[in-house]
Amino acid sequence: MKRNSLWKKTIEIFAATLIIMVFWYLLAIYVKNNILPTPLEAMTEFFMIFSGILWEHFYISAFRVVISIIAAMLLAVPLGLLLGREEKLDRYIAPVVYLVYPIPKIVFLPVVFLLMGLGNSPKIFMIGLIVFFQILVTTRDASKGVPMQNIHSMTSLGAVKWQIYYHVVWPACLPKILTSLRISLGTAIAVLFFVESFATTEGLGYFIMDAWSMAAYSQMFAGIIGMSFLGLILYVVLDMIEAKWCRWQYL
Amino acid sequence: MINSYELSLTYNQAENQVDALKDVTFELAEGESMSIIGPSGCGKSTLLFIIAGLLKPTSGRVVIDGCEPDAPGAETALILQDYGLFPWKTVYDNASLGLKVKGYNRKEQQDIVSPILKKLGLADFVNSYPAQLSGGQRQRVGIARSLALKPKILLMDEPLSSLDALTRETLQHFILDIWKEHKLTLVLVTHSIEEAVFLGKKICVMSDRPGMIQEMIANPMMGMPGYRQQQEFHGMCSRLRRLLGVEE
Ligand SMILES: Nc1ncnc2c1ncn2[C@@H]1O[C@H](COP(=O)(O)OP(=O)(O)OP(=O)(O)O)[C@@H](O)[C@H]1O
Numbered sequence: 001m002k003r004n005s006l007w008k009k010t011i012e013i014f015a016a017t018l019i020i021m022v023f024w025y026l027l028a029i030y031v032k033n034n035i036l037p038t039p040l041e042a043m044t045e046f047f048m049i050f051s052g053i054l055w056e057h058f059y060i061s062a063f064r065v066v067i068s069i070i071a072a073m074l075l076a077v078p079l080g081l082l083l084g085r086e087e088k089l090d091r092y093i094a095p096v097v098y099l100v101y102p103i104p105k106i107v108f109l110p111v112v113f114l115l116m117g118l119g120n121s122p123k124i125f126m127i128g129l130i131v132f133f134q135i136l137v138t139t140r141d142a143s144k145g146v147p148m149q150n151i152h153s154m155t156s157l158g159a160v161k162w163q164i165y166y167h168v169v170w171p172a173c174l175p176k177i178l179t180s181l182r183i184s185l186g187t188a189i190a191v192l193f194f195v196e197s198f199a200t201t202e203g204l205g206y207f208i209m210d211a212w213s214m215a216a217y218s219q220m221f222a223g224i225i226g227m228s229f230l231g232l233i234l235y236v237v238l239d240m241i242e243a244k245w246c247r248w249q250y251l
Numbered sequence: 252m253i254n255s256y257e258l259s260l261t262y263n264q265a266e267n268q269v270d271a272l273k274d275v276t277f278e279l280a281e282g283e284s285m286s287i288i289g290p291s292g293c294g295k296s297t298l299l300f301i302i303a304g305l306l307k308p309t310s311g312r313v314v315i316d317g318c319e320p321d322a323p324g325a326e327t328a329l330i331l332q333d334y335g336l337f338p339w340k341t342v343y344d345n346a347s348l349g350l351k352v353k354g355y356n357r358k359e360q361q362d363i364v365s366p367i368l369k370k371l372g373l374a375d376f377v378n379s380y381p382a383q384l385s386g387g388q389r390q391r392v393g394i395a396r397s398l399a400l401k402p403k404i405l406l407m408d409e410p411l412s413s414l415d416a417l418t419r420e421t422l423q424h425f426i427l428d429i430w431k432e433h434k435l436t437l438v439l440v441t442h443s444i445e446e447a448v449f450l451g452k453k454i455c456v457m458s459d460r461p462g463m464i465q466e467m468i469a470n471p472m473m474g475m476p477g478y479r480q481q482q483e484f485h486g487m488c489s490r491l492r493r494l495l496g497v498e499e
């Protein structure tokens with residue numbers, strides 16, 4: 001059954017790709033401008049350069065996104081779970097979180113670049129910072145929503161605090177945490193493009209902007225496909241984690 | 252032996268205070284059973300939570316075999332209304348959770364839990380999730396989990412309220428058997444008059460908020476074979492009905 005659903009998913013993705021290609025093709029024919037190459041041209045370019053120059057950029061971008069999401073998750077999830085359950089802690093920290101959350105943190109990019117230089121770290125920091133708050137807020141709300149009865153039932157078995165977190169709070173919140181990760185993924189890739197589009201010579205964002213400045217439109221689209229591909233892979237990975245860890249949700 | 256002395260509990264919330272229990276005093280001998288019945292919101296669950304050591308009374312105290320209950324799980328097991336099982340754990344993992352929490356290793360868990368699950372007719376469902384079970388099966392998993400801890404005292408909060416009449420009756424007999432076999436001290440909260448009479452050697456009738464003991468009825472015939480069919484059973488039910496203000 002498991003293999004079946006994986007197979008089904010693959011077919012679905014291919015079918016969806018095909019539909020998008022058809023629309024893209026029609027649009028390209030309609031626009032009739034080399035700014036918008038046909039999907040065939042773009043895909044050919046993509047496969048030609050992927051194992052060559054594109055790969056390095058793809059690799060560095062993937063590295064940046066994955067590290068920032070993992071780091072943000074490792075910090076935000078435990079903190080969110082705690083804030084949702086420990087009222088005292090929450091009373092001090094929640095107001096700060098709610099004040100900072102709506103601030104568009106991307107505007108601090110110049111400051112971050114100035115303070116952290118131009119390497120990988122400011123980019124990872126920027127993506128991580130934005131994603132951190134998304135995960136934190138969702139996790140905290142999920143943790144607050146764990147029914148008191150669940151906690152009582154665990155306490156009545158003689159469980160101590162960490163066991164309650166481990167056996168109840170964490171698994172109860174996991175589906176919502178994964179949802180927040182999925183949403184964060186979209187945000188992370190958008191921010192990735194932004195932070196890579198200047199003051200660097202590595203990454204898909206740079207590659208796309210560079211191709212644009214040289215009017216190499218097929219190449220630019222190869223970069224765009226690369227970025228979509230990156231998102232798709234990470235999305236599928238999250239899906240697989242969910243299917244494995246949250247099986248109870250889909251019975 | 253459970254002794255409760257003038258238990259009172261007030262819930263303090265931001266704006267309003269709720270007096271949930273007031274001067275609840277009773278005594279329950281070891282191996283005896285007591286059912287608690289009363290209007291909704293009269294503090295039955297609250298009382299059970301205090302006995303389980305999950306809540307501290309505002310005044311008064313509970314003494315179980317000479318000690319105040321503080322760390323739950325040692326001697327008492329609590330079975331809750333709806334949320335007792337964890338939907339993310341399989342039947343087996345749910346049933347062995349109490350032992351796991353207490354630090355038993357895998358082998359020990361298995362040696363204790365497997366026979367219990369088998370006896371409760373759940374052997375074929377060990378790898379199922381609660382969502383894949385019927386209400387009655389789910390409730391049996393909850394009972395299995397509690398029995399695995401070999402408790403002296405079993406506290407149940409409306410364990411059968413969400414079940415159909417047939418399953419409900421079967422499980423009532425089942426609880427009676429367990430009570431007899433394991434010589435447990437049983438405290439059962441229920442909304443059903445028949446269930447209170449069937450499973451309580453003592454029947455504690457509580458009054459509306461703040462919860463006080465309106466009457467403690469002795470029910471000496473409880474547990475005798477065929478009690479449900481006898482005149483005394485129906486007489487007891489009628490008496491309860493009158494006490495609870497249900498018109499006949
Ligand atoms: N955590 C809480 N905070 C504030 N008030 C509460 C809390 N829990 C219960 N109460 C109040 O205390 C009273 C007794 O509640 P309890 O749950 O013990 O009633 P109950 O007899 O078990 O009711 P039911 O038969 O409907 O389950 C109710 O009026 C309820 O509103």
Ligand SMILES: [Mg+2]
Binds near residue numbers: 295296297
């Ligand atoms: Mg209740």
